[in-house]
Amino acid sequence: MLRVIEDKGFLEVASRTRQQLSNIMRYAVQQGLTESNPAQHLDGVVASPVKNHYPALLLERLPELLGRIGDYQQGRELTRLAVVLTLHLFIRSSELRFARWSEIDFRHKIWTIPATREAIDKVRFSGRGAKIRTPHIVPLSRQAIAILKQIQELSGHLDLVFPGDHNPYKPMSENTTNRALRLMGYDTKTENLRAWTQGDGL
DSSP: OHHHHHHTTOHHHHHHHHHHHHHHHHHHHHTTSOSOOGGGGGTTTSOOOOOOOOOBOOGGGHHHHHHHHHHOOSSOHHHHHHHHHHHHOOOOHHHHHTOBGGGEETTTTEEEEOSBOOOOTTOTTTTBOOTTSSOEEEEOOHHHHHHHHHHHHHHTTSSBSSBOSSOTTSBOOTTHHHHHHHHTTOOTTTOBHHHHHHHTOO
16 A cells, blocks of 8 residues: 555655554554554655755845835735744744734843743644744844834734734734745745745844
8 A cells, every 4th residue: 555655656645654554553552452563664665755945045135035025015014024024033934923912022122932822713733832842032133123013013902913814813824924925026935035044044
């Protein structure tokens, strides 16, 4: 079965299927339903899926990017500011989208991303906090503070820093900033903005 899936080129599916088979057989052994787990010998049988690490946005394109961000008018101002803030902070998409104003400390110029957050009803993964599952303190530069002050004028009366387009009590869609970047002329499938900020960025 695994070989059939692999031959079709679905390496990720084959890898996950192998893992699930191993889990099922391990459970069967624990319950006394079988004496051995034949799936444990499948390690290395399935080729590992190739992970695509998209290249960071080239540093020389920064002036062009900043110009297009400044000219962006196809969406909400909040979306444009979310893109700008991403250039200044080393954070993940979920950390940005699910941010609460209570986490921002303007006085001490820090953003404390908690280990977990209170989940929002019917919003997948909204209980996610910092990736490392422990509180993560993000220093806020003068520029980041200025951007957050602009954002506060738009959403400061709400719990969420980046509320959704249609429901202010739900977070901004995970595709909102990517869609904005595409409208600015950037291919988010081949140009990794976050990798750029973590490498040669601000």
